[in-house]
Each structure stands twice: as structure tokens, then as C-alpha cells.
Amino acid sequence: MEKRRGKTIAITSGKGGVGKSSIVTNMAYIFGTKDESTYIIDADLSLGNIDIFFGMVPKFNIKDLIEGKKDINEIIIEGPYGIKIIPATSGIVELSNLTEEQRNILMFSLQELTGYDFLLVDTPAGISSNVIYFNSISQEIIVVVTPDPASIADSYAVIKVLYNKTGRKDFNILLNMVKDEAEALNVYRKILAVSDQFLDVYLDFMGYIPMDANIRQATKRQKLWVEHFPDTQATKALLKICNKMVS
Ligand SMILES: Nc1ncnc2c1ncn2[C@@H]1O[C@H](COP(=O)(O)OP(=O)(O)OP(=O)(O)O)[C@@H](O)[C@H]1O
Numbered sequence: 001m002e003k004r005r006g007k008t009i010a011i012t013s014g015k016g017g018v019g020k021s022s023i024v025t026n027m028a029y030i031f032g033t034k035d036e037s038t039y040i041i042d043a044d045l046s047l048g049n050i051d052i053f054f055g056m057v058p059k060f061n062i063k064d065l066i067e068g069k070k071d072i073n074e075i076i077i078e079g080p081y082g083i084k085i086i087p088a089t090s091g092i093v094e095l096s097n098l099t100e101e102q103r104n105i106l107m108f109s110l111q112e113l114t115g116y117d118f119l120l121v122d123t124p125a126g127i128s129s130n131v132i133y134f135n136s137i138s139q140e141i142i143v144v145v146t147p148d149p150a151s152i153a154d155s156y157a158v159i160k161v162l163y164n165k166t167g168r169k170d171f172n173i174l175l176n177m178v179k180d181e182a183e184a185l186n187v188y189r190k191i192l193a194v195s196d197q198f199l200d201v202y203l204d205f206m207g208y209i210p211m212d213a214n215i216r217q218a219t220k221r222q223k224l225w226v227e228h229f230p231d232t233q234a235t236k237a238l239l240k241i242c243n244k245m246v247s
Pocket residue numbers: 013015016017018019020021022023044124125176177178209210211212213215216219220234
């Protein structure tokens with residue numbers, strides 16, 4: 001069998017609504033077009049919405065898996081280009097803090113997945129125990145940040161907590177909803193300045209996605225923006241980021 005990357009990447013943020021799910025779903029689509037086999041796990045176990053971005057309605061979800069009713073292959077749904085989605089469903093409140101046993105079931109199931117290039121983990125925002133857990137099982141962490149001062153402050157907070165609780169030192173910073181590259185770098189430097197002062201971490205500037213009205217348009221219509229607006233600024237920006245990830 002062809003050798004695949006097998007890379008697990010968590011996409012996380014301090015503040016909510018910064019574009020994590022939007023980035024994960026469109027990134028998976030780009031990987032799909034490049035024949036990079038990709039899974040998405042909707043790790044937002046209480047407010048998950050990955051299926052909505054694809055306009056799909058899953059029959060089963062992570063709850064069925066964790067309760068032992070279904071195995072992982074029975075809950076996976078397939079999106080365009082063979083993207084495989086492990087869905088959550090909005091409102092599984094009792095899963096907002098996974099127990100040790102539930103984590104073990106999930107870990108064991110994820111280990112069954114093989115032959116993929118990327119497993120993208122769409123985490124909830126914030127610093128809950130699930131957020132820490134899903135970041136800790138991922139090989140790489142992408143922190144999505146916007147120029148909103150609350151997002152900048154909360155990004156630092158999430159990096160600090162992950163560093164303190166898991167000892168992680170390497171983080172990729174992806175700027176979203178920026179005006180231009182200058183603004184992206186400016187926000188990145190702000191986070192860098194604080195973390196350099198207080199934490200022993202390395203923050204890599206991964207790139208940026210501009211504020212783009214076509215994204216909101218596409219999201220409203222449950223369409224992926226990279227597919228429906230192939231020439232829009234945001235699509236070009238995300239392509240550039242994905243090209244680096246597969247090079
Ligand atoms: N670069 C952008 N330009 C314009 N709108 C954007 C951009 N990125 C994301 N959005 C919009 O922002 C909204 C929030 O995006 P999304 O749901 O992906 O955020 P999230 O970080 O996953 O939120 P949550 O923390 O609630 O899970 C969506 O309506 C999306 O279309």
C-alpha cells in the first residue's frame with residue numbers, strides 16, 4: 001500500500017467563532033483535490049457542526065461510538081473527494097467532559113483508522129478538558145486567531161494552558177479575518193511578544209486568510225467556499241497554506 005502521512009492536526013482557538021470549522025472543512029476539501037486522504041473528527045462534542053458545513057445529516061455520531069452502540073466505521077460519513085467525517089451532533093451535552101473510559105474508547109477507535117494523510121481535529125473553543133485532551137493527542141496544533149483583541153488575549157490563554165498542562169511547545173498560528181498580510185503579522189507579533197516573555201514556546205506563523213464576504217455567503221448556503229468561489233482571495237490564501245502542508 002502507498003505510504004501515507006498519518007498526521008493528526010488539532011485546529012483550536014481561545015475565542016469562539018474565529019473560523020476553525022470553516023477552515024477545517026475547506027482545508028479537507030483542498031487536500032481531497034490533491035489526493036491527500038483526509039479525516040475530520042468533529043471534536044466539538046456539545047456544539048458540533050461539521051456535518052452542517054457539508055450539508056449532510058449523519059445518522060449516527062460520536063455518542064453512538066462512545067456508548068459502544070456503533071463502531072467507528074459505522075458512524076463515518078463520506079463527503080466530497082472521499083473526505084471522511086466523524087460527526088458529532090449539536091447538543092450531546094453529557095459529552096462536554098469525556099471520562100477516562102470514554103477517552104479510551106475513542107482512542108482505541110481512532111487507532112483503527114489507517115492509511116490516511118491528515119486527520120483534522122476540529123476542537124471547540126476555549127480551555128475545557130476536552131480541548132486539552134484533543135490537542136494532547138494531536139501531533140500538531142494550529143491556533144486560529146483573528147485581529148479581535150479578545151481573540152488575541154484568548155489565544156495566548158489557550159497556548160499557556162496547553163503548555164502548562166501538556167508541555168507542548170510548538171504551535172502554528174493561523175490568522176483569520178485579517179485585512180492584509182501586514183495586519184496578520186502585526187497580530188502574530190503581539191502574541192509572540194507576550195508568549196516570549198512568559199512561556200518557553202515556539203510560535204510558527206503559518207499564514208493568513210483575509211476577511212472575505214464570499215465565506216459568509218458560502219457558509220449561509222452550506223457550501224464550501226473553496227469549491228464555490230475558487231478565485232476568491234480566501235481560497236487563494238488557504239491554497240497557499242495547504243500547499244505548504246503537503247510539500
Ligand atoms: N475569513 C473569513 N471572512 C469572512 N467570514 C469568515 C471568515 N472565516 C470564517 N468566517 C465566518 O465566521 C463564522 C464563524 O466561523 P466558524 O463556525 O468556522 O468558527 P468556529 O471557530 O468554528 O466557531 P466555534 O468556536 O463556534 O466552533 C462563519 O459564519 C464563517 O462563515
